[in-house]
Structure formats: structure tokens, C-alpha cells
Amino acid sequence: MSYTIALAGNPNCGKTTLFNDLTGSRQRVGNWPGVTVDKKEGTYKKDKGINIMDLPGTYSLSPYSAEEIIARDYIVKEKPDAVIDIVDGTSIERNLYLTLQILETGVPTVIALNMMDEVEARGDKIGAEKLSEIFGVPVVPIVARNGKGILELMAEAVEVAKGKKTPKKLPVFDEKLQGTIDDAKKLLDDAGETDSQWKAIKLLENDENIAGQVTEELKKRVGEVAEKAYGSGADLEAAVADQRYQYIAKVVKDAVKKGTTGHVETKSDKLDKILTNRILALPIFAVVMYLLFACTNSENFLFLGINSPGIWLAGIVESIWGWLTDLVAGLVGGASPWVYSLVVDGIMEGLGAILGFIPLVLVLYILISFLEDCGYMARIAFVLDRIFRRFGLSGRSFIPLLQGFGCSVPAVMATRTLESEKDRKITTILAGFMPCGAKLPIFALFVSTLFVDSNQTLVTYSLYIFSIVVAIIVSLLLNKFVYKDGASNFIMELPQYRIPTLKSILIHGWEKVKGFAVKAGTVIFVSTILIWFLSGFNFDSFNGTNAAESEDGSVMCEMNDSFMASIGNVIAPIFKPLGFGEWRPAVGVVTGWIAKENVVVTFAQLYDEDVTDEYLEEYFAQYSSEELEELGFEDGEYDAEAAGDIYSEGVLFEGGDENALPHMKDDIKTKAAAYAYMVFNLLCMPCFAAVGAMKRELKTWKETGKAVAVQMVTAYVVALLVNVVGGLFL
């Protein structure tokens, strides 16, 4: 016999921590309300017949935001065999409010009293037996974070599920209200509705969702019942909430002994005094953000003259890959030319172009997850609320946008926690503008190839600023012209500050690396081969023409005659006004939609021609003889033999970057055009995976299409401006 046991509770009460304990899986845990936005299934480690379902947190069974609907519907409609209701012992009164509603549904329930370590540290005592006696369901104290008590908890849960133990009815409401509920319940029973008890209460509470599920007739008659007892226009909803809380107050008085009376200032309160201080809050936030990027992507870490951890790790990964490439090249050296070309120029070169960036993204991810786990995230959202409000959003939108710096897919999913539809729609669009980890390689490639003599760090940072400025402007415009409903509210629980566990941080990091490995092994790998094929072959490859014409009998063609060139040449004119109307950059944009990493993969393959003697001669022709001497030519005379070395050491790689692709200069001639290209890729439609996520959040293809259109138009207009205006200055 197999059972499904669902984990339900308030946001941030430890559901996912418990889920990970029980199933051995590695779901994201974070210390702010709204981490889990979807239900997740797993099997119990100790008994494969038991399914565990992690649910998004919810404050009540009358949902307020989209992810709360998921939790409610699961409990009420799909009916698990048992629910483990997780109660955060440090805020037991508020948590029991949901408990009462879960018990009302009649689903077999076990209560897990979590965070008992913190409860004890406060000196509070919660009488689990007393609570169990009152509620008539098992109550088990646990510490999800270290696994204490979960065996007992599961034993009870399985027992309850087996016995289908429906909780008893509690004397929550006063006589008059209970009488009204009973009358409404009878109406529902007569109409053949299931779950009549629970639905009766929800109908009296004016829950629109439930009201939509029953007939108009029934709704009217329940309304009449309420009116008869309370008069017309009575606020039954408030009465229900009020009496629930009064009942809870009584329960807590009986079962909980507080270590202290009244509120004593906790460590969290003290930290809040500084971190949400009216003057200090924003400067502190700015410093934190600066540190975030300094650790990730700086060659002068904290002005110490050393590489940041991210860059340092990237160097290691690149040298390992270089070694591996040589090894593989040696192995396939004897094979036919096209095999060599596929393996070395295609796959190794292509994947290598992005591999070096994983450490950067990894470090960024780990740091973001640190912010999430310690509890600061909710504070930033609050502190930024005032600023975001000016742009027509609420501070909560900050969280998806920051996640967008890592990857757009979770960022788009995180918009689910936003309460207003307007905020959700706008933030979904803006999330696509963020410089996600996969866009970093584009910036790095361009900066190291086309901005050799500029302040490269500044160019990269400017793109981050650019994405934020564009997001602000687009949000303002959308608020002004498209979505005119006013500002939304900001209501957010501020959790206690907690020191993140190493485990949770490692989980974040590991998931990121695994996710990337999967992506590299599937989407990007296939793209790489596709790009290699399309750029190395044409129709003549298959009718023998190429083989007959080439010296070594190879069927491959010149890149300029390839399929890819033909496709690219069709779309390239669109980009002419932006400064990069050639087929190779155009193809880069398109492959980027499959995965943004592909832009660099494409460039690495398409611009991989060696620097020829002719190219060098032409290149050095622009210099006077004094300049040539300065560059290292003896007596200032051009010397074909020395040119190669001088070019790579003295000219191109002054920044020391062996990933630069000199031939990019042939197509993207000015800095304005190069910047426009980066900006276009930064802002245009995100990858298909992200578009899929957008569809899930926006529900219809029509809305998704609109959102993508906004992104495309923004990208085009801004890149055009950059190319035209930039052309005047650069």
C-alpha cells in the first residue's frame, strides 16, 4: 500500500528542510517567505512506498497569491492520505491559524512542532501532549534542521494515513456562528456537495474561489442563512478570523509556557535596527551588492591587486579544459578531417568557450544563496520598496530580479509570489533584461576582443547598470501606458536572521553545477554540433562537388558558402542599423535564443580562423614605422615572421586573454556597434527555457507573445540608440 503525505505550513516554517531530510533530495531552502513556488514530490528514504509532497507555504486556505493556490488546491482537491502540518514553534499563535483550517478540511493530520531548538533557546515550553489532547491529532516536536524527531513524526504520520483518521470537530466558534455554519453545511449536504463542513465555512467567509465552485442558487441560500443570523452586510469573515484567533489564544495559554512575558529585543531586532535603518539601509545594500560582484567578476579583488575567487576558479577550469582539449586533439589526430573538425573545432572549442564561466556563475549563486539563507533578502525587498514604488512596482519584485542575475528561469518562476497581476507581468518582462550567468561570457568575449584599450572592468559593470536603467524605464513606461492599476501593497514577514547551514549553501552550488552540466550535455551540445554542421557544409557537400574541388577530398565548404551563411545573410540586414549587419553576428543572436551560452559558442566556431599572414600585413599597415618599432618590430620595419608573435603578445592580448577572437573585428567594426551587440543580447528575448517559464506564469501564449515583443522592441530601440549615439562619441 502506498501513501502520499503532504507537508503544509506557513511560509518559512521549515517544510523544505523537512522534505530534504525525509527524501534525501536537495530542494532549495531559503530564509524568506516564498522560496518554494511549486509542489515537489519525493519518496521517503526509509520506506519507498511513501510519497512525500513539499508544498509552497501559505498563511491560510484562502489563498492570496498564486503559489498559495497550489498549496490549497493540493490539500483540498487532491486529498493526500495525510498532511504533516508544520508549525513554527517560535510563532505558534500565527501558525496555528492555518492548523485550524487544515483540521477543518477533515484530512488526516499530524502536527510537527518545528524549530524546537530556537524555542528552547528562548526558554519557551510547548506542551506537545497538551496540544495533542486539545486538537485530537498527534503532535511531534522536531528540529528539521538536524533531523531530530523526524522518525517519530513519520511513524505517527503513517499511522494516521493508514487509519484514515479524520480529526475531530473543535469548539472553535461560538454557538451562533457554529449554528450558522451547521445550517449552511446542511444546505450543502442536501445539494450533494462533498467537504460540506469546510466549504460551508469558506462560503460564509466569502471565499471567491469556493463561491465559484457551487451553484448560484446554493450561494444565494447560504447568503440567506448568514443574513438571517447576523443581519445583512455582516462581516462574517472577520468574525470567523477573530474567533479562530480567540480559540488559539486559549489553546496557547493552556499549552505554552513563555520563558519571558512581553517582547524582548532579540538579535534579529538589533540587526534590523541597522540593516533597515532609515539612513544606513541603502548604503549597506549598495556595499553588499558591490561585494557580490567583486567576489564574482573582478580582476582586482577589493583593490588588493588579486583575482576574485570567481576569476581564480575560472582560470583553473580553463587550464584543465585546455589540457583536455590537447589530449582529445591528440586522440582524434589520425581520424578524417571532418571528425577532427567536429570534435576539436566544434565540440571542444564550443563548450570550452563557456566552461570557464561556470565558476563565476557558481560563486555568484553561492553568494546570492547566502543572502537568501541568512534572512537579509526579505529586508532588502522591504528597504527597496520605496524606490521600486516610484517605478510602479513593489519591493518584492527585487527578489526575482536579483535571481535573474543567476538565471532567468527561476527568476520568472519567482514572480509567482508577487501578489498583484500587474507586478507579475511587468517583473516577468524585466527579469529577461537581467544579465544572467549565460550572458556573462558574451560580455567577456566582446570586452576582451573589442575593448582591448578601454577600462574593461568599467565596460562590464556599465552593462549591469545598463540593464537596471533599462528595466526602470520600461517599468515606468508599462505602468504609464499599459497597466494602469495603481501601486500594489507590500506585506512581508521578516524572518529571524539565521546563520546559513553549509549544507544548504552547498546544495545551491551543487544544483547550479549539475544544472549547467545537464544543459551543456544536452541543449548546448546539440547546438554546438548543429552550428558546426551548418557552418561547415552546404548543398555541394552532398553532391560531390566539394569533394571533387578540394585538395584533400573534404566535403566541407568555406564558411562563407555554408548553410549558416545563407541563413545569416537573410536576417543580417535587420541588424544593419544596429551596426552588426553581417551574417555571423546575426546567427549569434539567433542561436542565443536556444541558450544564451550559444552566442559565444557560435562565435568561437565562426571566428575560429587562424590569423593569416595577409590579415597581419593588413593590420599592421595602419601603423607608422615609429609605432611599429614601439610595438616590437626591429628598426620599425614590418617583418612577416615576427608579426604573429607581436600581434598576439603586443596587440591583441595585452589584457592577456587567449579567448579573444580577432576576426570579430572584421564584422563588428566600431566600439559603438560592439556595445550595441552586447546590449541587444542583454535585452532581447531570453532563451527558450525562460520563454517556457514565462508562458507558465503568464498562462497564455498571447500574453507571452506580448511580453517577448516588449523585450524585442526594447532591445532593438536601445541597441539602435547605442550604435547611433555611441557612434558620435566612441
Place this chain on the structure above:
Amino acid sequence: MALAMMEVGETREIKEFHGKEEVKRHLQDLGFVKGERVQVIGENPSGMILLVKGVRIALNRGLASRIMVV
């Protein structure tokens, strides 16, 4: 008076809420029910941090000015 007018450290009882039904319900779910005592424990340009039922909750100023206290 409105909750938004309270000073840091002050504690008062909630009287009523003027605003949308669904926001009102959400506030109730979070413990903002009539007669509940709330304490202001922090304040900044975004809004205020309140202590309700032993939980810290941040509200923007606009919302806080629609919650009436006595």
C-alpha cells in the same frame, strides 16, 4: 488614528481596515484582527516593521495608513 502615525515602540489595538476585501483577508490571516495589539518596532522610508502575534511583519506606508488603531 492610522497605524502609520504610530511611533516606534508604541503599542496599540487594531480597530479596522479600509481597503480591498482580499487585502483585508490576507491581513487577518497574518494576525491583524480587530482588538489585536500591534507594536511598532521599526520604521524607515519604505514603511514600518510591526510585531503581530510575536512575528515581525513589514508593511508599506500606504497600507499602514489604511489600518486604523485605537
